[in-house]
Amino acid sequence: MTEALRLENVHKYFGRLEVLRGIDLALEEHEVVCLIGASGSGKSTLLRCVNLLERIDAGRILLAGEDITGRGVDVNGVRRGIGIVFQAFNLFPHMTVVRNVTLGPRKALGVPRDRAESDALALLERFGLADKRDEYPDRLSGGQQQRLAIVRALAMRPELMLLDEVTSALDPELVGEVLEVIRELAEGGMTMLIATHEMAFAREIARRVCFLDAGVILEQGPPEEIFTTPREQRTQEFLRRVIEAGRL
Amino acid sequence: MDHGQGEGSPDHAGLAATGSRSSRILGGAEGARAVAIALASTVVLFTVLAVLVVTSPGWPEFRRTFLNREVFREALPEIADAFLLNVRIFLIAEGIILVFALFIAVLRSLPGPVFFPLRVLAIVYTDVFRGIPTILVIYTLGFGAPALQLSWVPISPLFWGVVSLVLVYSAYVAEVYRAGIESVHPSQEAAARSLGLNRGQALRFVIIPQAVRRVVPPLLNDFIGLQKDTALVAIIGPVEAFRQAQIEEAATFNFTPYLVTGLLFLLLTIPLARLTDWLIARDRRRQLAGARA
Numbered sequence: 257m258t259e260a261l262r263l264e265n266v267h268k269y270f271g272r273l274e275v276l277r278g279i280d281l282a283l284e285e286h287e288v289v290c291l292i293g294a295s296g297s298g299k300s301t302l303l304r305c306v307n308l309l310e311r312i313d314a315g316r317i318l319l320a321g322e323d324i325t326g327r328g329v330d331v332n333g334v335r336r337g338i339g340i341v342f343q344a345f346n347l348f349p350h351m352t353v354v355r356n357v358t359l360g361p362r363k364a365l366g367v368p369r370d371r372a373e374s375d376a377l378a379l380l381e382r383f384g385l386a387d388k389r390d391e392y393p394d395r396l397s398g399g400q401q402q403r404l405a406i407v408r409a410l411a412m413r414p415e416l417m418l419l420d421e422v423t424s425a426l427d428p429e430l431v432g433e434v435l436e437v438i439r440e441l442a443e444g445g446m447t448m449l450i451a452t453h454e455m456a457f458a459r460e461i462a463r464r465v466c467f468l469d470a471g472v473i474l475e476q477g478p479p480e481e482i483f484t485t486p487r488e489q490r491t492q493e494f495l496r497r498v499i500e501a502g503r504l
Numbered sequence: 505m506d507h508g509q510g511e512g513s514p515d516h517a518g519l520a521a522t523g524s525r526s527s528r529i530l531g532g533a534e535g536a537r538a539v540a541i542a543l544a545s546t547v548v549l550f551t552v553l554a555v556l557v558v559t560s561p562g563w564p565e566f567r568r569t570f571l572n573r574e575v576f577r578e579a580l581p582e583i584a585d586a587f588l589l590n591v592r593i594f595l596i597a598e599g600i601i602l603v604f605a606l607f608i609a610v611l612r613s614l615p616g617p618v619f620f621p622l623r624v625l626a627i628v629y630t631d632v633f634r635g636i637p638t639i640l641v642i643y644t645l646g647f648g649a650p651a652l653q654l655s656w657v658p659i660s661p662l663f664w665g666v667v668s669l670v671l672v673y674s675a676y677v678a679e680v681y682r683a684g685i686e687s688v689h690p691s692q693e694a695a696a697r698s699l700g701l702n703r704g705q706a707l708r709f710v711i712i713p714q715a716v717r718r719v720v721p722p723l724l725n726d727f728i729g730l731q732k733d734t735a736l737v738a739i740i741g742p743v744e745a746f747r748q749a750q751i752e753e754a755a756t757f758n759f760t761p762y763l764v765t766g767l768l769f770l771l772l773t774i775p776l777a778r779l780t781d782w783l784i785a786r787d788r789r790r791q792l793a794g795a796r797a
Contacts, residue, residue, distance in 0.1 A: 309694050336700030346695035350713050359709060360699030412699060 259321065260285045260416055260447040261306065266315035268301055268471075275301045277471035278315070283416075286445040290458035290479075293468035294494060299451035300343075302468070303418040306449065307340045320415065336364055339409030340418040343425050345401045347393040353380065353404055354389040357411045365412070372411075379407045383437055399430030403437055410441075417441065419450040423457075455498055459483050467491045568758075575760040579752045583761060586748035587768045590734040593662070593744070594772075597669045597734075598727055605674040609681035610707065626678070633675035639736050642668040646740030665737030673730050680722045684715030721787065724780040728773050735769075745769070 261283040268276040275298050283289050291299045304310045306317060308324065308331050317325045324334045348356050357376035361367040367375070380386045383403050393401055402422055409417060419438065423431045435457050442448065442461050452458050458465055459479040466476040467488070475488045486492050557563065611619075612626035633641070645668050650659035658664070688711045696706035738747035745768055749761035 304694075307698055309698060332697075332700045332702050335698055338698075340698045342691065342695065344691060346691045348692070348695070348710055348714075350717065359696075360701065363705050363709060364700035408699070 258285050259283070260287065260319070261449065262318040263302075263306070264316050264318070266302070266305060266317060267313050268298075268305055268310060269313050275471055276305065276312070279471075279473060281466065281473060281476075283447060283449060285447055287463050288442050288446075288448045288450065288461055289464045289466060290462035291449065291451040291466050291468055292453075292455065292458060292482075292494075297468040298471045299468055300420050303340065303420050303449065303451055306416075307338050307418055308334055309340075332364065336360075336412055337414055338416050338418060339406075339412055339414035341402070341405050341409050341420065341422050343421040345393075345398075345405045345425070347401055347405055347408070349393055352390050352392060353385060353396070356393065356404060357408050360408065360412045376407075376411055379410055383407050397430060398426045399433045402426060402430075402434045406434075406437055406441075415447065417446055417448045419448060419452070421451050421453060423452070423454055453498075455483065455495075467494065469494070570759045570763060572758050572760040575752075575756055575758045576764060579749070579761040579764050582752065583745050583748045583764045584768060586743055587745035587765070589742060589744040590731070590769075591772070593666055593669070593734045593737060593742075594727075594731050597666050597673065597730060600666075600670050601674050601677050601730070604670060605677035606681050606712070608674060608678035609685060610712075612678070612682055613685050615703075630675045630678055633672050634679070636672075638668070638672045638733055639739065641672055642736055642740055645671075661741040662737070665740060665742060669730060669733060669737070673726060673733075676726050676729075677723065680719050680726060681715065683722075684719035685711060687718055688714045718787075721780050721784045724776055724783070728776050728780070731773050731776070732769060735765075 259282055261281075263279050263281045266276050266279040267274065279298075279302060281289075291302065293299055301310060305312050308329075312325055315325075316323050319334060319337065323329070348359065351359065354373060354376050357379065358367075358369070358372040361372040361375065362369060377386060377389065380389060383406070385400060385404055385407065388396060388400065388404075393404065396404065402425075406422070422438070423434050426434065431454070435454065438448070438450070438457075439461060450458070450462070462479050464476060465479045465482040466473045467482060467486070467490075468474070469488075469490045475482065475486060475491050482491065483495065486495060560566075608626050608629060611622045612630070614622060642665055646661050646664040649657055649664055650661075692710055692714065693706050696710040697703070701709070734744060735746040738744055738750075743751070745765045749765040752761035753759055
């Protein structure tokens with residue numbers, strides 16, 4: 257197994273607030289890892305750091321063995337190989353569905369328009385959005401919008417996908433269709449780092465679950481271990497609250 | 505939108521405010537009674553005003569010098585002809601302003617310490633040219649630049665008039681663009697950059713298209729101002745509509761040509777003002793639709 261991603265002692269400050277306080281984490285190729293933890297524990301920041309949307313203050317991040325946080329790194333090149341999907345979709349509202357998908361391949365990869373469009377259509381077909389190709393995002397349901405955001409990221413043929421609480425902004429009845437897409441990606445062998453509040457889903461899909469608390473990975477392990485016999489008291493408390501809220 | 509017949513309830517007032525424009529002009533009330541009230545009060549007001557003006561001691565003289573039918577008829581073709589110059593100045597200046605102001609706005613929104621001097625330059629530019637009266641800029645450039653007697657500096661006053669308007673209005677329009685750029689949520693840039701687009705591409709394909717759509721109404725508003733200010737170019741020589749009216753006035757000792765000029769300007773600016781209002785109303789409807797979705 258080759259290593260897809262490695263974080264070594266990653267620190268991140270927002271002003272004087274230390275959001276990540278020494279994160280060590282490694283993902284093998286085709287591995288699915290879920291990040292769980294309360295809001296503000298640093299899950300989103302961690303994902304944004306991997307995608308270089310935030311600059312880390314100490315430590316380093318290696319993508320397929322290459323340091324992507326050093327000096328002189330081609331930031332745009334790194335991002336082309338990593339897909340990220342945001343909680344709030346962040347689709348381009350002024351572009352049709354198909355143009356949302358083709359923008360990256362055409363402008364960042366230089367794929368000719370015809371090919372970018374046929375590739376996009378194949379992906380839209382696969383995720384049940386082909387009939388929406390000429391609609392604008394505001395005409396889609398929340399579930400469709402988030403599936404479109406996933407398709408937009410996939411169109412770059414990334415080696416790693418980062419999913420940042422992709423179901424948190426959805427109505428409960430729309431969560432299922434998005435999770436189905438992620439399940440399909442996992443079965444297809446996509447390497448994924450997933451921040452999520454869907455504990456049942458994390459338990460089902462993740463090879464490993466990391467519990468983030470106040471900017472550190474307090475505990476990690478196979479889902480059955482984390483969810484049934486957590487060692488740390490903070491993890492136990494967190495899971496108890498989640499169970500009380502009916503999310504597990 | 506559905507309007508009930510009841511009046512006065514808060515619900516109803518809310519609906520009327522977001523409804524058609526006519527209902528807002530009528531003051532939010534609905535129905536035949538509202539139209540009747542509006543009509544009556546309008547008639548009363550304007551009758552009183554008209555009586556006041558017409559019965560004033562100087563009215564016959566005023567009518568002869570400002571509202572003279574013959575002078576109007578004679579002056580119209582010449583002034584209309586001169587007015588084409590205003591339209592030309594406006595169209596040329598507008599085209600340049602749209603591009604130049606966007607350039608200034610982009611300079612001002614460049615991030616990072618490297619671009620500090622460019623940002624400062626853009627800020628100084630907008631501050632200076634929004635701060636100086638347009639007429640002063642036209643005067644200074646129109647008489648000053650040719651006075652340098654450099655062979656490669658154009659001496660045409662028309663040229664310097666257009667340059668002045670471009671400089672002044674670009675400062676305003678750049679600020680309008682900048683407001684638009686800043687109104688696009690940072691998550692849009694994050695989404696674009698996460699696809700591997702560089703900052704320039706993110707600006708060009710994602711941020712600016714959204715920014716420009718949002719600022720079309722204020723942009724048109726500035727262009728209404730620009731249309732009027734084309735008359736200021738007259739002070740350095742070009743014979744546009746206002747100057748032509750002055751010439752006619754000097755020949756006839758009659759002020760009616762100014763009325764002609766005013767009407768010609770209204771002919772140009774009113775449609776643009778209506779268009780702006782219509783666009784704003786359409787935007788509001790869309791936002792409401794978006795909020796409901």
